[in-house]
Amino acid sequence: MIRRTAPAGTPTLEESRTVAETTRSAPRYGNRPTMKDVAARAGVGLKTVSRVVNGEPGVTPETERRVREAVDALGFRRNDGARVLRKGRTATVGLVLEDLADPFYGQLGRAVEEVARAHGTLLINGSSAEDPEREQELALALCARRVDGLIVIPAGDDHRYLEPEIRAGVATVFADRPAGLLDADAVLSDGFGGAREGVAHLIAHGHRRIGFVGDRPRIHTAAERLRGYRAAMEDAGLPVDERWVAPGPTDPRRVTEAVEGMLAGPEPVTALFAGNNRVTVTAVRLLAARTARGDGAPVALVGFDDVELGDVLGVTVIAQDPAALGRTAAEQLFRRLDGAAEAPRRVVIGTRLLARGSGEIPPGPSA
Amino acid sequence: MIRRTAPAGTPTLEESRTVAETTRSAPRYGNRPTMKDVAARAGVGLKTVSRVVNGEPGVTPETERRVREAVDALGFRRNDGARVLRKGRTATVGLVLEDLADPFYGQLGRAVEEVARAHGTLLINGSSAEDPEREQELALALCARRVDGLIVIPAGDDHRYLEPEIRAGVATVFADRPAGLLDADAVLSDGFGGAREGVAHLIAHGHRRIGFVGDRPRIHTAAERLRGYRAAMEDAGLPVDERWVAPGPTDPRRVTEAVEGMLAGPEPVTALFAGNNRVTVTAVRLLAARTARGDGAPVALVGFDDVELGDVLGVTVIAQDPAALGRTAAEQLFRRLDGAAEAPRRVVIGTRLLARGSGEIPPGPSA
DNA sequence: CCCCGGCCTGACAACGTTTTCCAGGCTCTA
């Protein structure tokens, strides 16, 4: 169930449905057999069934056989909810993604899952669709489910809402972006260094007018990459015309407008730095169409974050390692769950420049 | 927690850890306040707290204020596990994916999530990494968590293990591939029709020797697509040389070998049909390299399932609609959860041929 | 003035599991 924001509970969809349909007071989940039923059928005590089901010692082989037989006949399956209530640990961790459909997060999520699995833990994940409010709903719903730990890829920039949860013992690690207004573990890519290297690469190939199209600057990663861009320009003693800098939403329309703006006019940019994979994809499309039209000199492009088939297309990128990001975050989480009490750590994972052609195009004659 | 296969319970990783570390008997989750604590602090009864937290009517504004104050002061959050135990419904559905990192499943998962969210339901998903045993572990672990329903993208081909669960009331819908040895709802893409159309498209452009590279035939979708290929060839009265047909794992090495085999020899194929997106990607790479080397006549290509940037690269594909697949499966699931008792349904979603260039290349002179 | 009906409120028993604790019956040893 998804819970609304701040107060610990207000009626929800689910509420209204269940209230309506509840007539009898005993739920019984369709018609699930319980340990008691199994015990009755096998002619043994309740605890004996528990022992068998959990593989505890101290049960005669013959008794065990009878119990297993009853389990199979009835189709019994232990209710982990009840179990958790008694034991206190859920052996479950939650992952709040930003967008399930983005391959970058898919790889990250998969790495987290592998680590969780190696620790005998179930992973629950959901995505915030880049909406801060949904991020909060989701994270708190997971806390209400009493996950042992949480990995969050922030959509919002204020995570104080997690303070009570963390104080109550929910281990929490942030990935890809740091927490907002909260001191917590974080595992990040080196956005600043990567962008700086990418832009420096363009400069090294002779470019002086370089455009930057990235995400909204309230997103930490976007801000870092922009900072890297400015640093590289400054390193080279190049001025930055603010018309070359276009932070904002990364939907195709906005990106298209931004890029076309930079390529128009008397002094167009000769190279582009794309702030994330969505921008890169749109830019590739745009530049390909432009070349097909034979419209102006070729424009160089370096993108932050790899894109599928980027090698075939010859797109030069700053590649992140989403799997390493996920793996590292998960490992840190389990370190916390195993009791590590060190101060919050921030781990930064390096990036790699992959030169494939688009970043090595020299400036056109108009430069 | 991940449970081992058939018997209802054997010791696991988690077991051995918790047994070892349990000394005190009361769990208390770190140090979570309960409704009882809130009640004590607010000077009211337990049930009153429950009423406030759940937004039930019949509480004085003044009392409500006191309760909310205590909730905030203590950082209380309702324990949904206990709630579920009492109420019987978890308002949670499970999704067993085949591979989180595959964009196709990412989009499918996202669509499922949107529908679940619209129904006020939490989605738990995990991936089987294409391993039938992991699929089973995961699905059963979700059942032990008492999800209300399950959407499964099969990795294995025997799903009888779900019979007791379904009988016990877990609504179950299969997506992308049908269940094995089980009569259940399924939502599928039209692999047969799509492949037939794609191959017919190649034939219409003059090809007579067409290669098929797809996944292992025990995977239902792969078998269907192969069937579509054969049907199209037969429709046109063309013979199929078995050396042109290469089902098997879709890792780059195997695909590379298969394709190179078909392109060698005195009578090479002049066109390729790629059975899924991974094959397509590898084939695109291969053919691009071949063209760059100026090695032989260009080879036509149609792929099943779209790939990112396929438009820019000019790859002709049979596009599926993963979002529609996910949405439809989820809607069917909720129909079941709302009590629909109709016989198991099989829904087939159509595909679309996107002609972008690679599928319209005519056969070379050697043909 | 009393009684009734309506509101709030809280005590108590579930839900299905694990844990603790104890009681038998057995075997083994002195």
Next chain:
DNA sequence: TAGAGCCTGGAAAACGTTGTCAGGCCGGGG
């Protein structure tokens, strides 16, 4: 043969929540 253990099984109490139900209080009508 008796006593001391051990093995096996069962009863009862938790875990944190919600459903039921009864009691207390108030105001209004008879």
